[in-house]
Amino acid sequence: MEALHLIQREKFLAALPAEGKARLRSCAGTGTSAWLTAIPSSGWTRISLTLFTTAIRLRLGLSIPEIRRNPICVYGTPLDVEGQHAQTCGTGGGVWWWHEQMKDAFYSLLQGLRHCYVIREPTFGQLGLSTATRLVEERQKRPDFLAGLPSGDTVLADVAVTHPFSIDANRLCRFAKTAGSAARGMEKVKNDRYGEICHEIGFRFVPLVFETYGRPGEGVLRFLKEVVKLGAGLGAGRVRGGEGDEAV
Template identity: 30%
Template sequence: MPPSLLPGASLVWLAVGHPRYTRGDKRKCLNNYAYRLATALTLGITFPLASLAPSCPCGAGIDTLGDHFFLCSRATAERVFKHNTLLDVFKAILAEVGITAVTEVPLRSLNITPPNAQPNSQRMDLFFSINGEGVLCDITVVHPCRPENSTAHHTQVNRSNARRPGGFAAAGAERDKDRKYGANCRQKGYTFVPLAAETFGRWGGETLTLLRRLAQRRVLPPASSAEDRAFFHEGVMNHWGSVCRSR
């Protein structure tokens, strides 16, 4: 099994979440098709694609393992959908710990120079403050099986990257985001955190660090021991991870 799919790395979304979230909570519900597709992609098994055209509008053939769906914007909006829903989840997590976040913040409104003239590079997904520290976050979703040298529309798909160490793709996505935005944000006194997620479910290290920091803000029961606090915060992390992975 590829390291990116090892238990504990990508299958946590199957775990039972916080008891206050019921079975009917839409943040943890998948319809039948979405569940079958998620299971097939996670386990690396073929998925029935009989109802789909044999080729993508970009000209590539549709592979039975589904990689092309996560690589080509002309095939589906799968990664865009995941990006947008994760943005909603992160905003809800911040609200849960008493932090108000602003989404789609123009960089120039913070006196930060955008990295280029591309429309998608002019805004930051999240802006919030923790103890007077301004934090900017940008979400990125990366597919571990993305070819090293992708063509314009990813017309050749292979699964070699899935054999890389777990989290390899997410770590690379974090570095790419930091190269793009990090220096300009820090120059103006802001902290930049790339929120990277792999399509198989693994989170980037900086995302986990931020979630742990936010978990510390959750109110503990009175007279809690150090062991109780550690268990409580770990439970919060597991709950948030379950919610995020179900999107």
């Protein structure tokens, strides 16, 4: 039965355009469908009807009715009804909103871990990066949070949300061919931006990257496993926060 399923899946993939292949591979990632069966027990697991409907349509590759009613981006760019531009535009609010949701979720998760402290958006200058060896703009870079873990390790983490779609044919082909390649590409961007500086000041850098369809990057999975292991060893309490806000 499983072999038959795989054959049917490959036939279905072969019939899709590149953007459809990229979407399907992204949607098949670890945990990407968990929100469909989540029990609405807190703000982190509740979602409005409009957001739920939009998320379902994006997942299925269907047009978004809200975009038909408002077809122009806030900066005047025409919006495609499939939501490709809306999921990549940094000025329209959606990408920033997703980023803030994920950042707050990790912040609350770590706050719920015993013997762990978290600092939001510290600059490297505040963390001791020397002006003699680094440019001013590097000292002002702000990863999303610093966390002192119960293990004694200090982690600097930066969250990113990336869309597995591109107008560049080569990039789109890569997204369509290899699952998770959009997240891996963004992890490389983050590591190039922060990794060397973090090493210089003695901290470990963790890129926390998600694709817009929910697929987590490898750094997210490793970090969550680490936090769960630490929590199991300490008897951590529940995750705090999120009681009053809707989540994706």
